[in-house]
Amino acid sequence: MTILEHPLWGELLPYLYIRRGATGVNGARHRIEVRQDAPASVFRLKVDCAHCGRSIFPIRRDARGAWTFNVSCPLAVRVKCARMPASTAMAKAVRGSMAAYHGTPPAPEREPTLFPLF
Numbered sequence: 001m002t003i004l005e006h007p008l009w010g011e012l013l014p015y016l017y018i019r020r021g022a023t024g025v026n027g028a029r030h031r032i033e034v035r036q037d038a039p040a041s042v043f044r045l046k047v048d049c050a051h052c053g054r055s056i057f058p059i060r061r062d063a064r065g066a067w068t069f070n071v072s073c074p075l076a077v078r079v080k081c082a083r084m085p086a087s088t089a090m091a092k093a094v095r096g097s098m099a100a101y102h103g104t105p106p107a108p109e110r111e112p113t114l115f116p117l118f
Contacts, residue, residue: 001047004094043059044057051086054077
């Protein structure tokens, strides 16, 4: 079951937000994070990895101690899952759902630059 099909998705959605990270070669990084005041039930939910289908906990702590939302297996378990098109597509769907809920436009695919790469 994907996160968008999970019964707790509607309960989790109000507590998700996007934190903009550093700008890299592929544009700005956008991390989906979970507010600390989210109900305990959403921190225990399990869904399928967007790529391999393995059962995962999508809300995990990162090295900074923040709660992040993930659509694929942890990198320590399987790096490949996070890099696959299915994971990218699911992350875009989640961002789109967040934008519709919060009434804000989704994060841009790439930041506009003064000197575009050809």
